[in-house]
Amino acid sequence: MTTMRAAVLTAPKRFELRDVPLPEIGPEDVLVKVTRTGICGTDIHIFNGHYAADRLPLVPGHEFCGTIAERGANVRHLDIGTRVVVDINIGCGACFWCRRNEVLNCAEVTQVGIGRDGAFADYVAVPARLAIPVTADIADDVLVLTEPVACVVRAARKAGVTFGQSVVIFGAGPIGNLHVQMMRLVGAAPIIVADLSAERCRMALEAGADAAVSDPAELKETVRRMTDGRGADLVIESVGSKKLYEQAFDLTRRGGHVAFFGITPPGETLPVDILRTVLEEGSLKGSVAGMGEDMHDALTLLSHGRFRIGDFTKASYPLERIQQAFETLADRPQDLKTQIAVAA
Structure with missing residues (x-):
């Protein structure tokens, strides 16, 4: 076999299913036969031409699971047929940032499905050190959620959330729902x-939120009422809206924190009240992708049923219908995750 199927995004909003050459692997790599791939918010940004447009044509897809189909000559710890999930963040592995598990800051970083071809295809080649073997009896439609769960694991870790801290989450889509569940796991209240x-x-209420507000005019009063007038300890922006980022600061208590998570278009900036931030000891922290131990922790949490994932596993399309899957996303708010079933 020298070719495979791949859904190539040739231009914004246009996938083409093509036969392409099978990826070549080096001595430290593995070839993963993809079974399932999830559609992520980042994939939607790429599809719409709002992100990574300069990298087209591209095979997107970075939330995936599969089995080892081939291994490089120097790979000994992974056997053919081993089920895996993959840390998609590929750094040099040796620099200051890679050593600190801050791979996205590595000067050589690239990401599977974003900076290089990904998993909306039959096979994907990745460094063997980033393939994580799966030993638990966990279904593919659950396993494929490891990468997005790793993202909220990292966000919680970076924000340093502790028991009884109040949290506001902008966005109740797939990642917002996972943020709700993560905050509940670490003991935040109210959410x-x-x-x-x-x-x-x-x-979101079913997932564990204490309140969910769909009328923007009611949000500030709800937050004040539920936090004894202080404002939230933490506000997580998971939509990617400059307006919501600005609002986040207004909902945060003195000494509170804003978590920058949602991706905005390049170049967008915010005015920050420097004196207020200094005097109130406020802070902000960015976080976007799970990596390293975040992936292992996410896999452990999913393996032990710590997340409600029923609404993430209802929608599935074959690779041949990927264009339809993307085009109908907005019409299916009840489907928190749409998955592409690559292998039968």
């Missing part, structure tokens, strides 16, 4: 969600 979709707000 308040804001989203324009009443359906998504309902799902």
